[in-house]
Amino acid sequence: MAPPRALSEFVAEANEVLETLAHDVAVLDAQRGREPEPDLLNAIFRAAHSLKGLSGMFGQERISTLAHHLEDVLDALRLGKVLASDALLDAILDGVDVLTLMLREASGEAPSDETARRATALTETFVRLASGGQQTAVDVLDEVGLDPAIRSVFTEYEEHRLRENVKKGIALWKVRAVFSLDDFDQRLAGLNATLKPLGEVISTLPSSQPGDETSIAFDLIFGSPRPQHEIETAVQTMASVQPLTNKPVRPRLVSEPEPDAPRTRPAPRPPVFASDVSSPELTPLSSSSPSGVMQGAEPSLRSLAQTVRVDIARLDGLMNVIGELLTVRANIHRLADVARQAGATPLPKLWGQELQKEARALERKLDELQAGVLDVRMVPLGQVFDKLARLMRRLVRQSGKDVHFEVSGGDVELDKLIVEELSDPLMHLLRNALDHGVETPDRRIAQGKDARGLIRLKAQQLGNQVQIEVGDDGAGMDEGRIKQVAIERGLVTRELTDELERRDLLNLVFLPGFSTRKDVSELSGRGVGLDVVKTNLARLSGLIDIDSRRGEGTTFVLTLPLTLAIIRALIVGVADRTFAVPLNSVTEIVAVKPAELRTIERREVLEVRGQTLPFVRLSRIFGLQELPVERHFVVVIGLAQERLGLAVDALLGQEDIVTKPLGGRLKGVPGIAGATELGDRRAVLVLDVAALVEELKRPQAAVG
Amino acid sequence: MANPRFEAQLARFFYRPDEDVGAWLELAPEIAEAGEVAEELPEEFLAFELGAEVYAVPIGAVREILKVPAITGVPRVAEHVLGVMNVRGEMLPVYDLKQRLRLVDAPQRVTGPTDLPRESRVVLLKDPEGDAGILVDRVQGVVRLPLSKLEPAPNLGADRRAVAGLGRAGGNLYILLDVEAALA
Known part of the structure; x- marks a missing residue:
């Protein structure tokens, strides 16, 4: 069995390939009914191929086998042997799902019979689909009189593309270009870019002419509906343009084959693949030749994406360091302040000012660093949306x-x-x-x-x-129906529903047990x-x-x-304790006099802008000393659709904090999400606002 | 929360279990072995005072000895949990063993070094369920106790289960602490 490191590497890598595959298949699915784009099909084919190779290398037979059959179907599809029927697309979509499931099982989930059953069924479907509808006997390429010698150099796929072009009545051209060996790769790319808008570059063949030591010639096999002069204008001096076929291409053209070609051409070189290059000067070509990329014969070991995979725990580690730096920053600020204000003597005062300046520079850089690390953690929602789109279509x-x-x-x-x-x-x-x-x-x-x-x-x-x-x-x-159901299930009383506003009525659907x-x-x-x-x-x-x-x-x-890693928190004081309240759940802060509080069924409530909120003293729910106050500071919490007023004794400011769990033994404390450190290194507890809101909704907690 | 120990291991080794659970399965046998080795009693113990009694824990179970740091009280936890302390960015619980072992009647309130005598220390213990500190009145030092001469704990009643045994050296009695039971 593969060592654990290798297994997790495999899972990560395979996941990446599978995500690319899933994304492209989703695009393919969205184009249902149209003829699939060759580039897209190729990308999907390559991804399936990579997955097969990858899982084969890691001994993941099940994934490898299914990917292999998927690859066969895709190959048949891109070679035009089978049509992109609904059945075929459904099978491909299903294949992506099953591969995802199998990958999850490979990474430690219990294998399910259901997955195995689906995989077997799919394999059969793939085999049936891949062998379906064979190509018709009449070959259009024969009809247009393509030199068999030229034909022999094309790969099956290139030949298929030639055929597709001919079928549509698109003329084939041979574009001959001679480039200096110094910069041929850039110039070839330039030529490709010029030609692309006019048609399809089907193949790039190196040519033995002119046989010069400092230059190299290419024949680009090009399919384009545009007239010859237009192509010539486009390529200007870069290349010359000739028709590839002996007869003009017309859709469904029928003619007798011509026995020999009037135009002779030196024995063509084999198409250029990495492993198949006959002359050393041509070696660099493999990297820029599309035919090399199209070939699926050798499994590519290169990663598909230019990215580094990082365990998110490592990013959390970095985040913690930044969190500590933020603390240091706050300390430096404080010291600078002290030194500046201790200004009886001029020297410390000057130092204090300098220190303050440096501290501000540090602050800016820290902000950048923090933003940078947060940025690394960011991924596009598309990752989830693609999966959802696939699911929804099904x-x-x-x-x-x-x-x-x-x-x-x-x-x-x-x-x-x-x-x-x-x-x-x-x-x-x-x-x-x-x-x-x-x-x-x-x-x-x-x-x-x-x-x-x-x-x-x-x-x-x-x-x-x-x-x-x-x-x-x-x-x-249907509000009426919601009301009725909520009463029937005993979730609310009839009297209460009469008082509820429309928005609150709708929110009843979030109660447990409502459907x-x-x-x-x-x-x-x-x-x-x-x-x-x-x-x-x-x-x-x-x-x-x-x-x-x-x-x-x-x-x-x-x-x-946007993120939960570093959050802005409100620092509050209750009795002699300090707590941090995540600001993303705070909607506003108000001050109320005790006389302004009212009670409903003996529960304290508070009115904020015409809305009545439950009023809860943090000191009471945490069993802390209740100090007599002239007015309460009320932190209004908005979480999901819940609103709640949380009374505290003092507001101490705002800080960027990194919440850390309370060691393993204390992690289940209700209402506490973790702890963070502020300037004096003392641990400050961070409230778990969601848990508090949840807890206060339960009737018995109100007495608390 | 079926098996808290299992959870703690997961939390320690993997932040993203969905990505790494495969590797964890491979590591599992090693964890089991490491646990067995730790359970074997070593000869060296750290001795510390709690009130008038002297306790000892295997030196291998001690992560470090700290001067009493600022301790933040945590609401809604057992009385013998003094709170959490910040050990170089790690938030760890601190236990009041005297309260836990019923050496004192009333729980003491400790928020930092100023509430305690100068010799007080926090002994940070390693534990598979999460490292934790215990507040002690004084650290005596390392004692060697011959394993063969350790006595089993006398039966003092059901609630004295945190005593793993007794050791004697140089005329002194050392109460061997069952760390896991003491922190439970």
Whole structure:
């Protein structure tokens, strides 16, 4: 068995390949019905090929076998032997899913029979699909009179591309260029770039002419519908242009083959591959020759992406160091201040000023460093969106509804940890939108809507936060029904629902055990509701809001912090203790006199801008001494859709903090997320706002 | 939270279990072996005073000895947890062993060195469930106790389970502390 290091390396590498593969397949899927782009197909083919090679090297037989069959199908597809049918695309999508599952199992998850069963079924499908529909006997390349000697140098794939061009009636040209050996690679690339807009460069063949020692000639086999003079104008002095075929290319041209070609050409060199170069001068060519890249015969050991994979724990380590530097910075500031103000004698005063200046420079650089490390942790949401798009396409097909799934903002970046944690809640919301939101086509038509429903997944960055919307244009939520269900399940009393405003009514759906439909479909099944979504989001310090209009649709708006690694915190004093409250969950701070508090069912409440919030004394819930105060400072917490006023004795300022867990033995303390250090190195506890809000919602906690 | 020890190991070795769990499986046998070695009693012990009694822990279980740092009280934990301390950026709990072992009746409130006599120290113990400090009145030093002459703990009642045994050297009695039980 591979050593552990190697295994985790494999999993990481394979994951990367698989992500690329999944992304490209998603693009391919989106182009369903059109002829697949050759470049895209090639990219997918190469990724499948890399995965096969990689898993083979690490003895991952199951993955290797499936990837091998996938590669066969893709090869047949790119060679035009089979058509991009729905069945084929579905099988490819399924293949990506199963490969992902198998990779997870390889990395330690318990293997499931379900995965094995799917893999076996897929393998059979792939074999059947790959051998399907053979090429027709009549070869169009014979019809246009392509010199068999020239033909022999093409790879199967290149020949397929020639054939495709001829079928479409696109003329084939031979573009001959002579470059100096010094800079031929750049100039060849330049020529390629010039030709690309006019057509397709099918192959680049080195030529033995002119046989000069300081220069090299190439024949670019080029398919283009443009007339010869136009191509000549484009390439100007770079190259000469000749027709490749003896007969003009016309679509579906039928003619008798001509026995011999009038134009002779020296015995063509074999196409250039890394392993197959006959003359030493040509060696560098392999790196710039497209034909070398197209060849899938040798497994490439090079990584697909120009990136460094780093265990996120290492980044956390760096973050901790930065956190400590921030503490040092605060100390230096304080010392500088002291020295400046101790200014009875001029020297310390001067020093203090200098120190202050340096401290500010340090501060700027530290900010840059902090931003840099945070930046490294950022990954595009597209990583999750791609997966969701694949899932949605499948679910939509299964659901029998007609739904357009629209994704935007995949390039918005978020902390890696947050992105990972987001996939489940988003999946849940999307399934809900499909299951409970969008109506059946008949019903939509009856309501005068477009038969085709719309589900949107949209992300955008707003300052230090990211907003993600999951919306549909379906039926919207039925407040009456929500009210009824909530009462039936004993989640709220009838009297209370009468007092609730619309927004609060909608928010009842986040209560545990709430589900408005009894016939939970297979798709959104599992019996978990929106409460799970809310809990997951709260763990990420996120807010969730609902906007729903009857008959027009429902939109969930998720607001998330960009990162959880270094956060800005409000430092508060309670009794003689100090606590840190993450600012991303603080919506505002107000001061109230004790006389302004009221009680509802003996629970203290507070009115802020017309909204009534529960009022909770931190000293009371933590069992600390309650100091008599003239006024309470109330930190208003907004977490998910919950609001809460937390009373503290003093506000001590704001700091950037890195939250660290309380050693293994104390990690389960309710209401405490961890500790951080401030200027004097003393540990300061960081409140777990989500846990506190959750706890205070439970009735018995109110007495607390 | 089925098995807290398992969780602690995971947390220690892997920040991202989904990426590294495979490697963890490979490491597992080594962890098990390391644990067995640590359980074997070494001959050298660190002796310290708690009130009038002298306790000892295997020297291999001691990570370091600290002057009493600032200690931040943590609400909602057992009385014998004094709070957390910041050890070079690591947040670690500090236990009041005298309270835990019922050597004193009332819990003491400690927030830093100024609340205690000058000789007080925090002994930082290694523990698979998370390292933790214990507050001691004075550190005596290292004693060698012949393993063969260690006595089993006398039966003093069910709540005295933190005593692993007794050792004698030079006319002194050392109470061997069962670290795991003492921190539980």
